[in-house]
Amino acid sequence: MHLLTLCASFANSLPFVLKLAVAAFIGLNFKMTFHKVTNEKRSIKHSENLGWQISNGGDFEAVEILTSTVITTSFIFLQVQDKPTIIIANDALSEDDYRRFIVKLKITVH
Numbered sequence: 001m002h003l004l005t006l007c008a009s010f011a012n013s014l015p016f017v018l019k020l021a022v023a024a025f026i027g028l029n030f031k032m033t034f035h036k037v038t039n040e041k042r043s044i045k046h047s048e049n050l051g052w053q054i055s056n057g058g059d060f061e062a063v064e065i066l067t068s069t070v071i072t073t074s075f076i077f078l079q080v081q082d083k084p085t086i087i088i089a090n091d092a093l094s095e096d097d098y099r100r101f102i103v104k105l106k107i108t109v110h
Helices: 002-011 016-039 095-108
Strands: 043-047 051-055 075-078 086-089
Touching: 002 016, 075 095
Parallel strands: none
Antiparallel strands: 043 051, 075 086
16 A cells, blocks of 8 residues: 555655655655554453453453454455444464354344
């Protein structure tokens, strides 16, 4: 995405100085986004007593998973109340774990 944006910034008709400024902004945004994504390790679990919980590398906190969550064979777009969408690819888990996760979501999210 950043590469396409960078190409588009040089393909437009802005003066070269502005093109460089836009390219610098895109590079800075990529650096900040890449650092955040690579350092962010989330865990999710479900228990009968506490419901769904998410951890961002620290303690688990209770969350409400919304019914707008989208489940496909390749991805799960997990919609969580008051949090950004979490995208889970099917290759992030074993085949059985991915299937169990989908079943647990369908059973518990109303």
